[in-house]
Amino acid sequence: MRSAAELKYGEKGMIDFIDESHPSARRILEVGFTPGQEIQLISKSIFSDPMAYSIRGTLIAIRKSEAECIKIL
Amino acid sequence: MNIGVQKQIPFITLIGPPNSGKTTLFNYISGKNFKTVNYPGATVEYSIAKILKKFNFEANLLDSPGIISLFPESLDEKVSIDAIYNHPKFGSPDVVIITVDASQLSRHLLLVHQMIEAKFNVIIALTMIDMLNKKGLDISIPDLELYIGCKIIKVDGRIGKGVDELLEAVKKDIANPKSNRKTNPILSGHNNQSATLIELFKRIEDIERKVLIPYSLSNNDIDLTAANDKLKSLSNLLNIKSAKQLDPMTLKIDKVILHKYWGLAVFFIIMSTIFTSIFWLASPIMSIIDDAFGFLASHAFSILGNTWYGDFVSNGIITGVGSVLIFVPQILILFLILGILEDTGYLARGAMLIDKPLSKIGLNGRSFVPMLSGFACAIPAMLAARTIPNKKERLLTIFIIPLMSCSARLPVYALLIAFLFPAGKAWLAGIFLTFIYLFSTTTAVVVAALLNKFRSKLFSDKDRSSFILELPSYRKPKFSVVLNNAYHSSKLYFKKAGPIILGFSMILWFLTYFPNTTPKINGSGLSQDKIIQIQKSERLASSYASDLGKFIEPVMRPLGLDWRVGVSLISAFTAREVFVSSLALIFKVTERGQPLQNSIIEAMRKATIEGSGQKLFTTSTIIGLIVFFIFALQCLSTIAVSKKETGGWKIPLIQLFVFTTSAYIFAFLAVNGLKLIGIP
Numbered sequence: 192m193r194s195a196a197e198l199k200y201g202e203k204g205m206i207d208f209i210d211e212s213h214p215s216a217r218r219i220l221e222v223g224f225t226p227g228q229e230i231q232l233i234s235k236s237i238f239s240d241p242m243a244y245s246i247r248g249t250l251i252a253i254r255k256s257e258a259e260c261i262k263i264l
Numbered sequence: 265m266n267i268g269v270q271k272q273i274p275f276i277t278l279i280g281p282p283n284s285g286k287t288t289l290f291n292y293i294s295g296k297n298f299k300t301v302n303y304p305g306a307t308v309e310y311s312i313a314k315i316l317k318k319f320n321f322e323a324n325l326l327d328s329p330g331i332i333s334l335f336p337e338s339l340d341e342k343v344s345i346d347a348i349y350n351h352p353k354f355g356s357p358d359v360v361i362i363t364v365d366a367s368q369l370s371r372h373l374l375l376v377h378q379m380i381e382a383k384f385n386v387i388i389a390l391t392m393i394d395m396l397n398k399k400g401l402d403i404s405i406p407d408l409e410l411y412i413g414c415k416i417i418k419v420d421g422r423i424g425k426g427v428d429e430l431l432e433a434v435k436k437d438i439a440n441p442k443s444n445r446k447t448n449p450i451l452s453g454h455n456n457q458s459a460t461l462i463e464l465f466k467r468i469e470d471i472e473r474k475v476l477i478p479y480s481l482s483n484n485d486i487d488l489t490a491a492n493d494k495l496k497s498l499s500n501l502l503n504i505k506s507a508k509q510l511d512p513m514t515l516k517i518d519k520v521i522l523h524k525y526w527g528l529a530v531f532f533i534i535m536s537t538i539f540t541s542i543f544w545l546a547s548p549i550m551s552i553i554d555d556a557f558g559f560l561a562s563h564a565f566s567i568l569g570n571t572w573y574g575d576f577v578s579n580g581i582i583t584g585v586g587s588v589l590i591f592v593p594q595i596l597i598l599f600l601i602l603g604i605l606e607d608t609g610y611l612a613r614g615a616m617l618i619d620k621p622l623s624k625i626g627l628n629g630r631s632f633v634p635m636l637s638g639f640a641c642a643i644p645a646m647l648a649a650r651t652i653p654n655k656k657e658r659l660l661t662i663f664i665i666p667l668m669s670c671s672a673r674l675p676v677y678a679l680l681i682a683f684l685f686p687a688g689k690a691w692l693a694g695i696f697l698t699f700i701y702l703f704s705t706t707t708a709v710v711v712a713a714l715l716n717k718f719r720s721k722l723f724s725d726k727d728r729s730s731f732i733l734e735l736p737s738y739r740k741p742k743f744s745v746v747l748n749n750a751y752h753s754s755k756l757y758f759k760k761a762g763p764i765i766l767g768f769s770m771i772l773w774f775l776t777y778f779p780n781t782t783p784k785i786n787g788s789g790l791s792q793d794k795i796i797q798i799q800k801s802e803r804l805a806s807s808y809a810s811d812l813g814k815f816i817e818p819v820m821r822p823l824g825l826d827w828r829v830g831v832s833l834i835s836a837f838t839a840r841e842v843f844v845s846s847l848a849l850i851f852k853v854t855e856r857g858q859p860l861q862n863s864i865i866e867a868m869r870k871a872t873i874e875g876s877g878q879k880l881f882t883t884s885t886i887i888g889l890i891v892f893f894i895f896a897l898q899c900l901s902t903i904a905v906s907k908k909e910t911g912g913w914k915i916p917l918i919q920l921f922v923f924t925t926s927a928y929i930f931a932f933l934a935v936n937g938l939k940l941i942g943i944p
């Protein structure tokens with residue numbers, strides 16, 4: 192199972208589920224990363240962390256560890 | 265709760281997700297001038313104001329920090345949520361206006377749903393319609409009202425579009441007997457389960473599909489209901505697709521700005537451009553002001569004559585105040601550049617770019633904005649740290665903010681740098697100033713890293729760390745907005761610093777003029793000017809200030825300085841700028857026809873350590889002073905705010921002690937180190 196952190200530049204993916212064991216899981220959901228949504232990796236900061244995704248028509252930056260709990264199809 | 269019979273005017277609260285246009289709307293309705301910034305998390309404290317008279321509606325309006333949901337993660341979000349459930353003074357609101365970004369419908373309706381579920385009385389102000397229209401889309405208001413079940417009005421707070429209609433709806437709602445009572449909202453704790461959240465988003469997406477319509481259609485009033493259903497759902501699918509398109513311009517710019525390696529380079533170029541430009545952009549305007557005050561001071565002196573009131577007006581007031589007012593252009597430019605940066609949408613990117621390096625030293629990407637605003641003033645900067653969810657990271661950010669080079673230090677540095685570099689070399693001075701900024705920022709980072717090692721002792725908290733931040737689309741900065749913001753920040757700055765500077769100038773003047781107001785000297789064979797000069801130094805040498813200064817003298821000696829600088833340093837604890845005005849005063853700088861700043865520097869060059877003939881201000885002592893100002897926490901208001909924001913005296917007292925002692929130690933090392941290697 193891949194996570195959003197493994198997407199390549201410009202690659203798209205469909206969210207399958209959010210790993211709820213991560214303490215940030217609720218906030219990740221609240222900002223709009225929900226199952227069924229398409230996301231695209233737009234950019235990475237130096238050290239590949241944080242990463243910015245296109246989601247629901249906006250750009251959201253999250254840490255790599257947080258991206259890892261977003262599982263994609 | 266509110267059982268009193270006393271008639272209260274309605275209480276309206278404005279909430280909404282970050283960056284959805286709350287403050288813009290609030291400013292328009294209340295006539296206030298709070299800062300609006302293209303950064304999620306610009307407002308960290310609520311503010312209350314009466315609705316402007318012209319709207320013909322007497323009510324209190326509250327603006328609040330942005331929230332994503334009813335479950336707060338950080339202090340600024342908690343401020344909002346506390347205020348809507350139960351404001352200490354106004355109770356719960358009669359009506360809550362929720363701003364919803366029309367181009368972010370599927371994300372922003374989450375809060376609306378939670379609010380309605382919690383039984384709040386809500387009206388939606390739909391903002392950023394222009395952004396949605398640009399994507400060729402619009403929203404069908406009747407449909408959206410139907411699905412959400414509350415009144416919805418399109419507004420644009422920047423130009424006031426729809427505001428009358430919005431307030432009309434609020435009035436009507438309050439007049440409606442059903443909602444006449446204050447509601448008793450439910451503290452809903454049950455619906456923050458992930459399953460509920462996911463379910464809620466599904467419902468919202470469904471609504472979004474039904475209400476998004478092509479812009480052209482809504483414009484031409486074509487009846488959509490007439491179109492056949494199949495066509496409708498097809499067009500809606502396309503609508504959603506184009507609604508989810510990112511702004512192409514933003515994507516292009518981010519290719520560079522958020523580039524894995526270039527990004528950081530651009531970051532440093534932007535930061536150093538800011539500080540280099542402060543000097544050379546401001547210097548032509550500064551010399552005009554400088555000339556004007558020099559002219560005023562010397563004329564006041566010649567009109568009023570060599571009397572105590574002549575001296576009071578020209579030295580106590582004009583010189584004291586003028587010596588600080590000269591720096592208005594620099595401070596204005598600093599605020600202007602910061603404002604442009606804020607309005608473009610870069611701040612969030614900056615935060616993202618340095619999240620990783622900052623998290624290595626116990627800070628957070630969200631520390632970036634507080635640190636940057638620390639370049640303007642430590643007080644709002646400490647408040648801005650509220651957006652950092654993790655307590656440890658927040659306290660650490662607050663701890664190092666006094667090291668960020670605030671605008672009150674600018675006049676001090678400007679004067680001291682002007683002493684070091686010959687006039688006409690503004691670019692050199694600019695580079696040196698940039699170096700000071702870099703140095704103080706590095707120091708802040710080092711202090712954070714050191715503290716991070718011992719943080720378990722200092723801050724007891726084990727919150728998880730997180731960084732989730734929306735990056736808003738880039739926007740061309742609106743110059744009128746930026747100018748307005750810069751003007752108001754500068755005004756605020758001088759409202760705060762002005763009275764202190766004026767007050768201290770007067771006190772210091774008194775201390776330096778009395779008790780020996782007319783010293784007897786042997787003036788035979790000397791010119792009038794010379795006599796005045798000798799009288800001045802005689803008067804100062806036997807003044808109260810001098811008596812006071814003798815106490816400080818032993819402390820100042822190791823820094824190569826004397827009691828006169830000591831008095832100035834001590835007065836600078838009220839506010840750093842006072843240092844400049846008190847130097848001006850103590851070295852009594854009114855010489856005929858000299859511009860003010862030049863004459864301060866002239867007087868400084870001539871000043872000698874009493875009784876030795878040795879020059880007081882040299883390259884090494886000036887650099888020592890700069891080092892002192894880099895470290896010292898000389899600001900009473902900062903200490904007060906630090907106490908409030910950290911919830912106790914522990915941190916502010918440690919800050920005061922650590923920063924001021926190290927200021928002294930490092931200044932000592934700098935002065936004597938430089939002397940050792942042969943720099944006087």
Ligand SMILES: Nc1nc2c(ncn2[C@@H]2O[C@H](COP(=O)(O)OP(=O)(O)O)[C@@H](O)[C@H]2O)c(=O)[nH]1
Nearest residue numbers: 282283284285286287288300301302391392420
């Ligand atoms: N295009 C557009 N921009 C807006 C509108 N309303 C506000 N803004 C801008 O959006 C940014 C965020 O606004 P602000 O009021 O600070 O949002 P807040 O965080 O909700 O208080 C500012 O730069 C405003 O100028 C609008 O209707 N259309």
Ligand SMILES: [Mg+2]
Nearest residue numbers: 286287306307
């Ligand atoms: Mg705001």
